[in-house]
Amino acid sequence: MKVYGYARVSTQEQAEEFDALNQQIARLETAGATQVLIDIESGRSDARKQFNRLLKLVEQNQVREIIITRVDRLGRSVMTIHKAMEIFVKHQVNLRVLDAPVDPNSPFGWFSINQMSGLAEFESRLLSQRVKQGNEYFRQQLKFCVPPFGYSKDENQRLTPNRDIHRKSGKTYFELAGEIVDLVLEMRSLKDVCDYIYTEYDVVFSVSGLRDWLNNLALQGHTAYFMKPKPGVNREPIINFHTHPALITPTTLEAIHRKLSANRKYRSSNNSSRGRYPLAGLIKCAHCRGSMYRNISRHRTRTEYMRCVNYSKPGQYSCENSKCVRLREIIAQTIAELCKNAPKLIEHLENQLQQQSLVTQVQNSKQLEKLSHELSVLQGLGSANPDIIHAIAKIESTINQLSTPLPVIDRDGLENAKRKIAIASQPTFWQSLDDEELQCFLAEFVEAVEVDSQGAIAVVWKLYYFGF
Structure with missing residues (x-):
């Protein structure tokens, strides 16, 4: 059985810029952890991959001790930490907290850990409330996080046309964005547009990215929030109309929708079999680790080929694997x-x-040795006290049960x-x-x-x- 360490930070920024993750790992390894499991995810989430793997290893009796720097690394929820502690105690796994040494098997240690887990959840809820209030003020001021291509932010963090000069084309970014819209209406497909603007201007768009950009309400002069639904979150979109100069007029928008609809009708089928084939979603590119998509030849044989999704992407996103491999x-x-x-x-x-x-x-042999010692001590007393006699009988029964290994x-x-x-x-x-x-x-x-x-x-x- 191994000694595992568990380290967690909430964001990639904490891991990279503040080096918080490496600090945790170094402390855990110094403390004696032979293997450190790492999650970069919120402690409020119960879907942390490595955390759940750790619990599974404990349940399989492959863990002797777990080392963490603080209790809140296990999670930011009282229920999550409490359930984890129950599993640790049940499988006799020692938990070592470097910043707060406590024994979870003792009543005082159990009380201390529950206090610390309650404080961790309190801090998380308090931070969540402050972030929510800050975001609400942010939206009231019509501020924008990441401006779409062709726009920038003014001193008040609101959208405004990007008047900076694009080096290769000599046009402003706003003018170049307008030219891309015209190309969408002129050229045959979005892929052709992506290839053209990369070759001519070194502007990188994927097909799906270009489609999302065209449908962005910011290009129509509106500042919108909550446009993309999230699983389990039911919130109505917030749209503030005509907050900045528009790139796409209503007439142009209608023409774009007709073009996209025609392309979709040409490429799709009512009897689509996407995902309905053996190994669907499991075939990956060995070079870029990206997925591979199925392409069916137009020949009467209808041969199915698999190809990397990134082979045709421009610039740094392109993959060298252009091989077409038969699915069969x-x-x-x-x-x-x-x-x-x-x-x-x-x-x-x-x-x-x-x-x-x-x-x-x-494990049974260790428990048997301990119980046998306790039994010999009680029997050596030679007492007629009913409580002691009952305790002797109970220990003997437990020894008999442990004598037969349980799976x-x-x-x-x-x-x-x-x-x-x-x-x-x-x-x-x-x-x-x-x-x-x-x-x-x-x-x-x-x-x-x-x-x-x-x-x-x-x-x-x-x-x-x-x-x-």
Whole structure:
């Protein structure tokens, strides 16, 4: 069992500019952490990947001690910290807080940690309230965060046309933005516009970015907030009309919408099968780690190819992987890798079972030694006190229970996983599946399939599923 450290900062800015994350990591390693898990996310979130991984490791009895710099690194919610503490105590994991040494197993330590977690949540709620009030004042003043291309901010942080000169074109940024709008109406597609303005002016736009820019209300002279809905947040958009000079007139806007609608109608289909194919969303580029999209040839064979989404992006965003790889070849190689590696995966599962049983026996032996010592002390008293006799009987019962090692993992689940791998290692099994079934089964085993510029693939298995 290892000694883990856990470090967390809320933003990337804290990690990079203020070096807060590196400071935490250095302190944790100095304190004896053999591995440090890191999250860059708000402590109010329960979806922190490494934090949840730490809890899972604790539940699998792979952790002896956890080291943190402060209690609020575990979270900014009383409930989150309380649940984590319950898991630590249940699995006899020692928690070491460098800035406030307490023993969570003692009543005083438990009280102290709950006080500190309450203070952490209080600070978080107070900060959230101040930010909310500041944002409300910001919107009342019609201020803008990040101006769209063609605009800048004046001394009052409001939008105004950007009159700075663009070096390559010799035009102001506002004039250049107007020219881009004209190009959208003149040229065949948004991709053609993106390629043209990058070649002529070194202005970088992706197709989706250009589409979002055209639909930005700021280009119509309006200052708007909350235009993009967020999951779980129900808030009406706020639109302040005619707050600054417009780049796009209503007539031009209508023409742009007609053009975008015509392009969408040309490219789309009522029977779209996007995402309805084996390994959908799992195929990644080995060079840029970006996704790969499916393209279907117009030939009567309708061959499906996978290609990196970044291959055609301009400038620094471009990926060197321009290889088109047949989807069926990727699927076939993935299945072949699964069949080839099935014995190794099953061996890992068996080793995992043995290791967990050994961990259980070691833990039970420590408890048995402690209880046996307590039992000998009580029996040595030779007392007729009913309470002492009852305590002796209870300890004896506990010793009997611990004498038989109890499984700490889901053996049935791992045995079921072994059976699935054994079945999946048979090529005839895969030949009997249709595309929908293939998609379902492959997603159960595969985390990602990386494809390089030579068409070679590397399969990343769902290691957590296999238990190692």
